[in-house]
Amino acid sequence: MTYTFLQHYWCFVVALLAALLVFLMFVQGANSLIFSWGRTEDERRFIVNSTGRKWEFTFTTLVTFGGAFFASYPLFYSTSFGGAYWLWMIILFSFVLQAVSYEFQSKLGNMLGTNTFRCLLVLNGILGPLLLGGAVATFFTGSNFIVERENIIDGVATPIISRWANGSHGLDALLNPWNVIFGLAVVELARTLGILYVMNNVADENLRSRGSVRLVGTSLCFVVFFLAFLAHVLLGEGYAVDPSTGIVYMEPYKYLHNLLDMWPLLVMLVIGVVFVLYGIVRTIASKTYTHGIWPAGFGTVVTVTVLLLLTAWNNTAYYPSTADLQSSLTMQNSSSSEFTLRTMFWVSLLVPFVLAYIVYAWAAIDKKEITLDEINNDHAY
């Protein structure tokens, strides 16, 4: 295993974790629709109890994504989190609210009331995907930061290595319309997946029939936003790196070139998109088919993984700086040492085992659809 292989491998692992996170944000997507999709108290409880059995996975994937990024690309961690302070703080704040909202909302002694916590779930359901999507879009569009390692020993202005080049500390990402468009695409994707998941998970015909109708709107919005962003990045300039010098420069059609140079990724992208559309279209078209979450979920994971790999593989700066092009982060200039990546490689071999028991436990819990009787008479939110 060479250092270069390990850098590519860990980039793939982080991209895969991010893709799994996007898939698991079906929890947020469904929660954003608690009040509009669920019209009766029972229907709202169905939605909350359906997503409530999976929210820990979303949370854990977010934490593991952060941990894996920290371990494999510490300079990204210090630059992005320390720089885009407000963006990340708002994201974290919304996830804190979500974590407690399930457990607290229907318990005796909840002095803030059930709807307070449901509103917080809606807030997280919209803000979480929107801001995470916006943050991910900056991998294509760039961020306003400067990295100067020498600062730690002779920085006159400040001894801090990474800093944001303006006072907004990350909120400026939301001033870029393409970041917002991608954020909205993620919101609508999360909603689409959320509807598909709940339809597959609860035994309620009203929710299912209304879900099919809502699916048309959310999926259309998703497709429009997603295709617009995809066209923008494929047809625009990208951040290329000269592998011999490490110098970053702008290259027209860089991400399109990446797709063509790494044709297996192009094939995977097409497969991913087809699976997403298949899951959605078949669910809308069929009155009996409710398993659309699985093809759509698989497609989501594949598509997002490919998109993220496009930002890093094939001599590309995955976290470009718009303030100072040469501060841009690449796999080579921001990764952990070879020793750490190799050590972590052996740990990552546990992942298939972890996935296996997740699938087993998930299947054991979800083999029966959630019924009204269950949420009224068993442990429920």
Place this chain on the structure above:
Amino acid sequence: MNHLLTIDTAMVDWARAQFALTAIYHWLFVPLTLGLAVMMGIMETLYYRTGKEFWKQTAKYWQRLFGINFAMGVATGIILEFEFGTNWSNYSYLVGDVFGAPLAIEGIVAFFMESTFVAVMFFGWNKVSKGFHLASTWLTGLGATISAWWILVANSWMQYPVGQEFNPETMRNEMTSFLQVALSPVAVDKFIHTVLSAWVLGAVFVVGVSSWYLLKKRNIEFATKSLRVGTIFGLVSSVLIMASGHHSAYTVAQTQPMKLAAMEGLYKGGTDQPLTLISAVNPFRQPDYERQDEPPMKIAVPYALSFLATNDIHGLVPGVRDILDGYTKADGTVELSLEQKIERGRCAITALQEYRKAKKGGAPEVILNELRTEIKENMPYFGYGYVRERSQVVPYIPVCFYAFRVMVGGGCLFILLFALSLFFIYKGKITEMRWFHWIALLCIPVAYIVSESGWLVAEFGRQPWTIQDMLPTWVGVSHLGSSAVMTTFFLFLILFTTLLAVEISIMCKQIKKGPEL
């Protein structure tokens, strides 16, 4: 070193305050999660073995309380992980190569186990077999405990940085031995001591809540049987924690003597040192350790500190002033004075500057090698290069001193509590001892104070270092204004306090409602 003048010290304080706030809140919930996890496992095992509905409902009752508490632990935990990046950007870069790995492993190995099986534990009673459900309950606890292992490995590395080397090419510390990091003696001690303390807190919680039912004369069978499980588990844990505490103190003496001196209020040390039981350390100001030899009105146990710190009643224990001035250790090696350490630290920084310039200028390998050697020799004192005053390297003594006594005193109190409880159970009088029930109930908040005190000792005692001797807090921060961090500090303070109030209210209602027996 002119750049040091530009550091916003208010920002450093707010960043520290925010991290401390999050950690303190997080540690309100984690120990109960760890402690209840074992007791739920024991109770469900009893159900599995006997088939009695009583044990099933008992386990479900404690799982309900576990669930309420668990959510808050998760919520505060995620903030902690990301605060390393948001508030401590320099730190994240400089040590991420070493520190990030335990966090990533925690996620991959522990968090997924916890989050997968906690769902089965709550929702799987009627969906999976008894055996699978029991395994899920134990695996939830195991996941939480493995999670504690890895985060404590990371924390211990900050106290005792081993298994790493500074790389002047990348300007950061890089891991050289995973095993040294994962199995450092500080990590092993900290894990055992911390998990045992969590088990004690969980046991106090169960004994206290059960005593409330006995006071109210309701759910007597549930209360007495829960109390019995809690008592035995608590007594074993609290006796073991005494032994682990002694070993922890020994390790601290070897690796962080300044922390031990602060815990003891030991300004001028020496051999045959007594252990202070109590003395009049002013809690609101740093004592004058430069002029005083010891705090006023000191009551102490002869030779006990020397024994605690060196396993020898005549052993040498350095005080704050000894460490600042330099001293000769028992094995004859000389510990440098602060001034010498500062000089060495500045040498490391200067050599690093010269190395970087020489490298850019294409200097010959011979010169680069010389500079590398100079950097390596002085790197253990790198952090001292950023120190300007003696007072900067002395932790705030009053907090360390009193928190240590609260921790040790509380530990002794709980041994007494569990011993008394066991005695009354053995005599068959546990349902009649109303005064004992009151004490057991009042011990619940005491257990939280004691538990938090342990963390105050550990973390205040490490100051001013984010990484012991290598990186002071004021060099580890992010490039942020103090107003930004102050704003988020208060936002989190309001949020966490509100949620804590809701949680306590829900907990009280659930306890009042009681088990479904």
